[in-house]
Each structure stands twice: as structure tokens, then as C-alpha cells.
Amino acid sequence: xxxxxxxxxxxxxxxxxxxxxxxxxxxxxxxxxxxxxxxxxxxxxxxxxxxxxxxxxxxxxxxxxxxxxxxxxxxxxxxxxxxxxxxxxxxxxxxxxxxxxxxxxxxxxxxxxxxxxxxxxxxxxxxxxxxxxxxxxxxxxxxxxxxxxxxxxxxxxxxxxxxxxxxxxxxxxxxxxxxxxxxxxxxxxxxxxxxxxxxxxxxxxxxxxxxxxxxxxxxxxxxxxxxxxxxxxxxxxxxxxxxxxxxxxxxxxx
Amino acid sequence: xxxxxxxxxxxxxxxxxxxxxxxxxxxxxxxxxxxxxxxxxxxxxxxxxxxxxxxxxxxxxxxxxxxxxxxxxxxxxxxxxxxxxxxxxxxxxxxx
Numbered sequence: 001x002x003x004x005x006x007x008x009x010x011x012x013x014x015x016x017x018x019x020x021x022x023x024x025x026x027x028x029x030x031x032x033x034x035x036x037x038x039x040x041x042x043x044x045x046x047x048x049x050x051x052x053x054x055x056x057x058x059x060x061x062x063x064x065x066x067x068x069x070x071x072x073x074x075x076x077x078x079x080x081x082x083x084x085x086x087x088x089x090x091x092x093x094x095x096x097x098x099x100x101x102x103x104x105x106x107x108x109x110x111x112x113x114x115x116x117x118x119x120x121x122x123x124x125x126x127x128x129x130x131x132x133x134x135x136x137x138x139x140x141x142x143x144x145x146x147x148x149x150x151x152x153x154x155x156x157x158x159x160x161x162x163x164x165x166x167x168x169x170x171x172x173x174x175x176x177x178x179x180x181x182x183x184x185x186x187x188x189x190x191x192x193x194x195x196x197x198x199x200x201x202x203x204x205x206x207x208x209x210x211x212x213x214x215x216x217x218x219x220x221x222x223x224x225x226x227x228x229x230x231x232x233x234x235x236x237x238x239x240x241x242x243x244x245x246x247x248x249x250x251x252x253x254x
Numbered sequence: 255x256x257x258x259x260x261x262x263x264x265x266x267x268x269x270x271x272x273x274x275x276x277x278x279x280x281x282x283x284x285x286x287x288x289x290x291x292x293x294x295x296x297x298x299x300x301x302x303x304x305x306x307x308x309x310x311x312x313x314x315x316x317x318x319x320x321x322x323x324x325x326x327x328x329x330x331x332x333x334x335x336x337x338x339x340x341x342x343x344x345x346x347x348x349x350x
Contacts, residue, residue, distance in 0.1 A: 045346070045347065060348075078339070081336070085334065128345070148334075153332070163323070166320075170316075174311075236328060
């Protein structure tokens with residue numbers, strides 16, 4: 001009985017997961033630290049290449065170790081940012097796929113181990129090997145980031161369009177219920193029918209984007225993400241036209 | 255003698271002043287009509303109701319409001335540029 005309230009008021013009970021914005025701030029901070037280490041790294045590299053002595057090699061190894069540790073830290077922040085953004089988006093967008101989370105967790109586990117290895121680096125050859133390994137993992141993380149971009153933007157568009165479809169149904173029902181046949185009502189019905197074409201085009205855009213997203217899982221995520229973004233932009237423009245058209249119909253029926 | 259007269263005069267003037275003030279205010283705040291009481295006449299013409307304002311169908315008001323909400327949500331559909339991967343170097347560049 002005494003333990004429960006103590007647990008409730010303990011800092012652990014109130015510890016909350018960071019938001020994506022907070023993770024993004026972490027990423028910016030860690031990436032800045034990484035960039036600050038680039039200049040000393042380049043200087044030590046030049047000295048090592050120029051003199052090839054034990055002392056310059058030791059200094060270069062130290063600066064390389066510091067750089068790779070900072071790199072791992074920044075990549076970890078980036079991965080956590082992607083994961084948090086995906087989590088926030090899926091919560092809102094009701095996105096059911098979880099393979100991206102699993103992949104991100106695998107990468108985060110790798111990064112944790114890589115950090116331990118980086119702390120114990122004892123040669124330039126070992127450092128270079130770890131860097132090449134890290135490059136492959138970063139490639140995977142980047143792919144996940146582009147896939148997340150597509151998930152977020154396409155999910156947002158679907159959500160807005162679903163809401164618009166509800167309004168479309170309501171307006172359609174209202175127009176069908178009108179008994180009088182004034183010129184205004186006839187014109188409103190005709191405009192509504194014309195806007196149906198735009199709706200079909202948005203449906204088609206969403207279908208195309210969704211099929212690209214499925215292919216995205218194996219293909220070039222960056223290129224596919226750009227294609228999906230272009231389709232989404234096209235969809236947004238069409239939805240804007242539809243909303244404006246519906247608003248005009250409602251205004252004239254009032 | 256003169257002094258006594260002056261005192262009487264002041265007292266009389268004071269009493270007169272008070273009387274005048276009382277009369278003035280009693281007139282000012284009392285109902286003005288003093289005529290014969292008349293039966294209260296109810297207005298015979300009932301006020302005509304105002305012409306009805308054109309009624310707007312509630313469905314249209316709802317539709318207008320909801321369309322506005324959808325319109326406001328649309329700019330939120332945008333590219334999340336923060337997800338673009340930052341650049342890192344993965345090579346020591348010393349030909350090992």
C-alpha cells in the first residue's frame with residue numbers, strides 16, 4: 001500500500017516518451033557536434049598524410065574515433081526521430097504496417113553495439129572497416145526515412161480526402177432531397193456532377209500512390225518518395241478545387 | 255436691537271429656505287398627473303410580427319462549417335523535409 005503511491009509519484013511514473021520535435025532537436029544538436037569534429041579530423045588527416053609518423057597516426061586515430069562516435073550518436077538521434085514521427089503519424093493515420101518499426105529497432109540495436117566497438121577502436125584499418133559497415137546501415141536507415149516520408153504524406157492526404165468524402169455524401173443527399181427545380185438548384189446539381197470527375201481523378205491518384213508505396217519496400221525509396229510527393233501535390237490541388245466547388249454550391253443554395 | 259432683529263431674520267430665512275426646498279422636491283418626485291383616474295387602456299392593436307428572415311437550412315450551415323474544416327486541414331498535407339537524411343562521411347580517405 002505504501003509502495004504504490006511512492007511509485008506513482010516517482011519520476012519514472014511520469015517519464016514520458018519524447019515527442020518527434022524533441023527528437024529532432026536532439027538530432028540537430030548531435031549533428032552540429034558531428035560537424036564541429038570534421039575540421040579537427042581533416043587537420044589530423046592532413047598531418048598524418050604529410051608526415052606518416054607514429055605520433056600523427058595516433059592523433060589521427062583519436063580524431064577518427066571521436067568522429068565516428070559522434071557520427072553514431074547523430075545517426076541514432078536520426079533513427080529515433082524517424083521512429084517517433086512514424087509513431088505519431090500512425091497513431092493519427094491508423095497506419096497498420098509495423099515492419100518499419102521492426103527495421104528501425106534492428107538498426108538502433110546495431111548502432112548501440114557499433115558505439116561500443118567505436119570506443120575500443122585501436123587501428124585506422126579497424127576504424128575504416130567500421131565506417132564502411134556503418135555506411136551500409138545508414139543506407140537502410142535512409143531508405144526507411146524515405147518510406148516514412150511517403151507513409152506520412154500519403155496518410156495525411158487520405159485522411160483529408162476521407163473527410164471530404166463525408167461532406168460529398170451529405171451534399172449529394174441534400175441535392176437529391178430538394179423538391180423544387182429552380183435554375184439555381186439545377187445549376188448546383190450540374191456543378192456537383194462535374195466535380196465528381198475531379199473526385200475520380202483523386203481516387204486514381206491515391207490508388208497509384210498506394211501501389212508505388214508497395215513497390216517502395218524493395219525499390220529506390222528516395223525516387224519513389226519523390227514520385228509519391230508529386231502525386232500527393234497533384235491530389236491536394238484537385239481536392240482544393242473540389243472543396244471550392246462544394247463551397248460555391250452551398251453558398252448558392254443558402 | 256438691531257442684532258436681535260438680524261438673528262430673527264436669519265432664522266426666518268432659514269425656515270423659509272427649508273420649506274421651499276421641501277416643496278420643490280416634493281413636486282419634482284411626485285406623480286405629475288393629478289386628473290381623474292382613468293381605466294388603464296390596453297393597446298387595441300397587437301404588434302405585427304417582424305417579417306421572417308430567410309431561413310437557412312441547418313444542413314447547409316453544417317456543410318459550410320465542415321467544408322471550412324477540411325479546407326483548413328489541407329495545408330497540413332505537406333512534405334516532411336526533416337526526414338531527409340543528413341550527410342555523413344563513411345571513409346577515412348587515407349587509402350587503407
